Amino acid sequence: MAKKLVNYDSYLRLDKFPLIWCPGCGDGIVLKAILRAVDRMEIDKNDVCMVSGIGCSSRTPGYVDFNTLHTTHGRALAFATGVKMVRPDLHVVLVTGDGDATAIGGNHFIHAARRNIDITVLLYNNWIYGMTGGQASPATPSGDRASTAPFGSIEPNFDIAGLAAAAGASFVARETVAKPASMDKLIEKAMKNKGFSLVELFTPCPTTYGRRNKMANPVDMVEDLKRRSVTVAKAERLGSDLPEDAIVTGVIVEDDTRPEYTDRYAKLIQQLSGAVK
Amino acid sequence: MSTSTKPKVRVMSGNEACAEGALAAGIRFFGGYPITPSSEIAEVLCYRLPAIGGRFIQMEDEIGAMGSIIGASLAGAKSMTATSGPGFSLKQENIGYACMTEVPCVIVNVMRGGPSTGLPTMAAQGDVMQAKWGTHGDHPIITLTPNSVPETYELTVRAFNLSEKYRVPVILLLDEILGHTEEKFVIPESVEIVDRIKPSDPPETYLPYKHTESGVPPMASFGEGYRYHVTGLAHDETGFPTNNPAEIGKLAERLRRKLDDARDDIVDVQRVECDDAEVLVFAYGCTARSANQAVLEARSRGLKAGLLRPRTMWPFPDREIHALAQQVKQIIVPELADGQIAHEVEWAAKGACPVKGFGRIDGQPIRPVQILELIEEASR
Ligand SMILES: Cc1ncc(C[n+]2csc(CCOP(=O)(O)OP(=O)(O)O)c2C)c(N)n1
Numbered sequence A: 001m002a003k004k005l006v007n008y009d010s011y012l013r014l015d016k017f018p019l020i021w022c023p024g025c026g027d028g029i030v031l032k033a034i035l036r037a038v039d040r041m042e043i044d045k046n047d048v049c050m051v052s053g054i055g056c057s058s059r060t061p062g063y064v065d066f067n068t069l070h071t072t073h074g075r076a077l078a079f080a081t082g083v084k085m086v087r088p089d090l091h092v093v094l095v096t097g098d099g100d101a102t103a104i105g106g107n108h109f110i111h112a113a114r115r116n117i118d119i120t121v122l123l124y125n126n127w128i129y130g131m132t133g134g135q136a137s138p139a140t141p142s143g144d145r146a147s148t149a150p151f152g153s154i155e156p157n158f159d160i161a162g163l164a165a166a167a168g169a170s171f172v173a174r175e176t177v178a179k180p181a182s183m184d185k186l187i188e189k190a191m192k193n194k195g196f197s198l199v200e201l202f203t204p205c206p207t208t209y210g211r212r213n214k215m216a217n218p219v220d221m222v223e224d225l226k227r228r229s230v231t232v233a234k235a236e237r238l239g240s241d242l243p244e245d246a247i248v249t250g251v252i253v254e255d256d257t258r259p260e261y262t263d264r265y266a267k268l269i270q271q272l273s274g275a276v277k
Numbered sequence B: 001m002s003t004s005t006k007p008k009v010r011v012m013s014g015n016e017a018c019a020e021g022a023l024a025a026g027i028r029f030f031g032g033y034p035i036t037p038s039s040e041i042a043e044v045l046c047y048r049l050p051a052i053g054g055r056f057i058q059m060e061d062e063i064g065a066m067g068s069i070i071g072a073s074l075a076g077a078k079s080m081t082a083t084s085g086p087g088f089s090l091k092q093e094n095i096g097y098a099c100m101t102e103v104p105c106v107i108v109n110v111m112r113g114g115p116s117t118g119l120p121t122m123a124a125q126g127d128v129m130q131a132k133w134g135t136h137g138d139h140p141i142i143t144l145t146p147n148s149v150p151e152t153y154e155l156t157v158r159a160f161n162l163s164e165k166y167r168v169p170v171i172l173l174l175d176e177i178l179g180h181t182e183e184k185f186v187i188p189e190s191v192e193i194v195d196r197i198k199p200s201d202p203p204e205t206y207l208p209y210k211h212t213e214s215g216v217p218p219m220a221s222f223g224e225g226y227r228y229h230v231t232g233l234a235h236d237e238t239g240f241p242t243n244n245p246a247e248i249g250k251l252a253e254r255l256r257r258k259l260d261d262a263r264d265d266i267v268d269v270q271r272v273e274c275d276d277a278e279v280l281v282f283a284y285g286c287t288a289r290s291a292n293q294a295v296l297e298a299r300s301r302g303l304k305a306g307l308l309r310p311r312t313m314w315p316f317p318d319r320e321i322h323a324l325a326q327q328v329k330q331i332i333v334p335e336l337a338d339g340q341i342a343h344e345v346e347w348a349a350k351g352a353c354p355v356k357g358f359g360r361i362d363g364q365p366i367r368p369v370q371i372l373e374l375i376e377e378a379s380r
């Protein structure tokens, strides 16, 4: 089959351009990958609800022609849970940042994963609070600098994909913007998974992270992501030889045996309708 | 529109009546988090909702519960959450979001003593100002204050109707006494139900935040073919963020105007023996029950006392108070708070008569005899 070219414009709210993102920001690369995945799945735009929190990454929904909901900082999953429960037929896609999802929103993140509710979480991990000017986030690698960690962060950082997996997500994957084609394939898989899915997407923030950590050039940042990427299969082969700064990419969890939350609720409704007056 | 059921005589608590009222009003989604003295509302609804195709979820905290009902409402379901003091504090940021994005929903706060964990099992009325100003920024808000089990049912229905009619979050303030008091009551055969106005425009020309004459824009649900944007940022008629002062001004003005213009539809007071009153008691919720008894007792002793009872607290019945302030010698304001509403009444009276606050914040109710003594004192 010939490869179909994606008409990005048909998914974009071009009248809302220019994008707020800085030159060299990786968020636009993620946005295009999301659109390729939606396009390949041939989903009607009316059937997609994109929800986000607050942050640079969370501005994504404003640019796409879906049902879009830009909520409060950290709470996107709570809003998305309400949407999904009332309209289980909609594809609910959530865009969030590392700070949004794992600091202020950490509680909603682990509980949505635990419920295995069918929401696809696309987490843009840039290791920093971009929007507010580069403060440390729970994902800032230990030792790295941030505006609130001028001597280097003395906190350990979260393994976000590991956190989602431990909390019960039925699909977990990681990728970086250095491999856009792989990104959209993983996003597609995540959207097709009936359950809570997380795709952790590493994306550079040259403005607030790179500058402080000897990588002000966005190209260097993408090169660095490429250099550090190790596929899951290769990481297994390497075992203890896996470099310390490696980013293990690919599918980490894929488990279709776990019941999905809104499905279980639908069964409850079915079981009760007529039974209780 | 109205729903019809057979009239049923039941004995139930205020919390149960609230849940029944919500069901009569057409609730289809409840998101909550357990907290005394409100939990019975969730306990009734988790049982009843799935049987009618509605949905219930116990969220991980009150912030999440508040977020979930906003999402559910945007997806088209009439939604409610219920909580008490500490949980009400947690909900505030997202209540502001619902104000800004004009998402209909109902927030029940069964008040208990505060601040902090305070008095989980004792009544208080210390959240009235929080109901008005709890979330940051200027925003008009509707708050209803029933004083009996049947009225809790009635005003829960009204809370849903007002939220749908004006596209606003509506706060229903109960208190521990009301929530847990059981009273006999006849469930009405039918209640009037209001649904949000849907757009008549096709999706291509739909403006989700249109500056309509009434100030209330028609609301499409997600997934109905109207792909629009919702944000808590200041936005223009299209729903997209704007930094244009003219557009920001128009939004703020419309949000204020839509409730200002509807003031007489929303403000709702009960007057007891007010026509020739010389001493007025202004009281709401559980305290209004004591006040009512005190006024009737004063009348039996030949004292011209009256009660003005707000069933709507916000917007405030300032005109109604001002009118009576010209006629009476004094207004007495008993409340399970430290002068929160007494201050408002004083502002509304505009110096036409003295206002005497009587606050109690030790977890105990104000007894009728305490109010009677104040009426006697004022009548001398
Ligand atoms: C309740 C609340 N606290 C703080 C903020 C300020 N704030 C806005 S965005 C942000 C951090 C965003 O970081 P992240 O989620 O990593 O997204 P990024 O901007 O890096 O994409 C913060 C702290 C806020 N908007 N709301």
Ligand code: SF4
Pocket (backbone or CB within 6 Å): A020, A021, A022, A024, A025, A026, A027, A056, A057, A126, A130, A131, A204, A205, A206, A207, A208, A209
């Ligand atoms: S601050 Fe960073 S994350 Fe935000 S737009 Fe700029 S480069 Fe992107």
